[in-house]
Amino acid sequence: DAKTTQPPSMDCAEGRAANLPCNHSTISGNEYVYWYRQIHSQGPQYIIHGLKNNETNEMASLIITEDRKSSTLILPHATLRDTAVYYCIVRGLLINTGTASKLTFGTGTRLQVTL
Amino acid sequence: DTEVTQTPKHLVMGMTNKKSLKCEQHMGHRAMYWYKQKAKKPPELMFVYSYEKLSINESVPSRFSPECPNSSLLNLHLHALQPEDSALYLCASSQDNLAELNEQFFGPGTRLTVL
Numbered sequence: 001d002a003k004t005t006q007p008p009s010m011d012c013a014e015g016r017a018a019n020l021p022c023n024h025s026t027i028s029g030n031e032y033v034y035w036y037r038q039i040h041s042q043g044p045q046y047i048i049h050g051l052k053n054n055e056t057n058e059m060a061s062l063i064i065t066e067d068r069k070s071s072t073l074i075l076p077h078a079t080l081r082d083t084a085v086y087y088c089i090v091r092g093l094l095i096n097t098g099t100a101s102k103l104t105f106g107t108g109t110r111l112q113v114t115l
Numbered sequence: 116d117t118e119v120t121q122t123p124k125h126l127v128m129g130m131t132n133k134k135s136l137k138c139e140q141h142m143g144h145r146a147m148y149w150y151k152q153k154a155k156k157p158p159e160l161m162f163v164y165s166y167e168k169l170s171i172n173e174s175v176p177s178r179f180s181p182e183c184p185n186s187s188l189l190n191l192h193l194h195a196l197q198p199e200d201s202a203l204y205l206c207a208s209s210q211d212n213l214a215e216l217n218e219q220f221f222g223p224g225t226r227l228t229v230l
Contacts, residue, residue, distance in 0.1 A: 038158075043205050043207070044205070044207075045221065046218035046220070103158075103160065103219060108157060
């Protein structure tokens with residue numbers, strides 16, 4: 001699976017959009033971009049994933065560049081409860097090898113939402 | 116029920132003790148996972164069970180012994196652990212192992228301290 005690079009920390013004011021970048025310059029054609037977050041003392045929580053098109057769900061939007069070498073997770077109106085470590089993960093589709101389920105977490109971005 | 120439950124929440128054990136961590140899900144998921152997370156580090160995959168069979172063992176020492184008695188339960192048996200094994204142990208489940216894009220649902224973890 002391709003490696004990802006994320007800034008170690010970011011701050012965001014409550015009510016503003018939080019834009020979390022992720023570089024994955026070695027991503028290959030069949031690899032998806034996943035985002036999970038981990039609120040302090042809890043297990044990680046799935047947020048969103050995408051291949052090449054932009055994706056949106058009730059939690060966030062995912063913008064993937066045309067060359068797929070980077071992506072941005074957008075939390076449109078951050079709240080204090082969004083304070084967490086956000087992990088960007090690139091995951092392949094090795095369906096028949098049994099490794100499709102592996103999630104390799106990088107160091108993530110610690111997002112601090114402030115009043 | 117969309118929860119993964121883990122017991123106990125906290126566990127303190129000596130190096131000669133034998134203990135077990137338990138994980139349960141009732142979402143009908145057929146893949147279950149154990150991760151280990153040291154303080155301020157990302158989760159690291161230990162084991163994957165798919166359809167109650169061990170699918171992936173990430174070269175984990177034999178003092179950690181997983182067991183999947185049925186599709187809803189996953190245990191991690193601990194014996195002769197070392198203080199450096201102190202960590203948060205996370206259980207996760209997903210619909211299955213081979214179908215890609217299945218998000219993983221994580222439990223809250225068991226915080227283990229080895230004295």
